[in-house]
Amino acid sequence: MNTNLTPDQSDIIKERLRQARLSFNLALATTATCALVGFCGIGLVLIGKAPEGTITTTGGLSATVYCLKLARDANDRLDELAKDLNDD
Known part of the structure; x- marks a missing residue:
């Protein structure tokens, strides 16, 4: 994993993680x-x-x-993010 991220890349990653967490939490609550x-x-x-x-x-x-x-879509976004980080 590349730790030399620009501030913009870091902000994008944080936002994508935030959205994935919110999507998962929403899916969990609505499923219940x-x-x-x-x-x-x-x-x-x-x-x-x-x-x-x-x-x-x-x-x-x-x-x-x-x-x-x-919830599956949120998980897929997290997997995509991990793949993008490993590719950089």
Whole structure:
């Protein structure tokens, strides 16, 4: 890894790390929220409110999949940053 970075390069790296951390934290929080929504939907199905439960569960699971994609993208950005640092 090259430690002779210009101040601009250092600022760019710090900003990319900050954005990746925020994206990951957002994805983690929303995934947890969507999982709770999904469990609420399952509860609705179990107590006999099948239409409402199905809609709630489907919405929670769909949002969870999107949030996991967001977390994977944040991880990919960190991997790209590490590769860029090793190339310099």
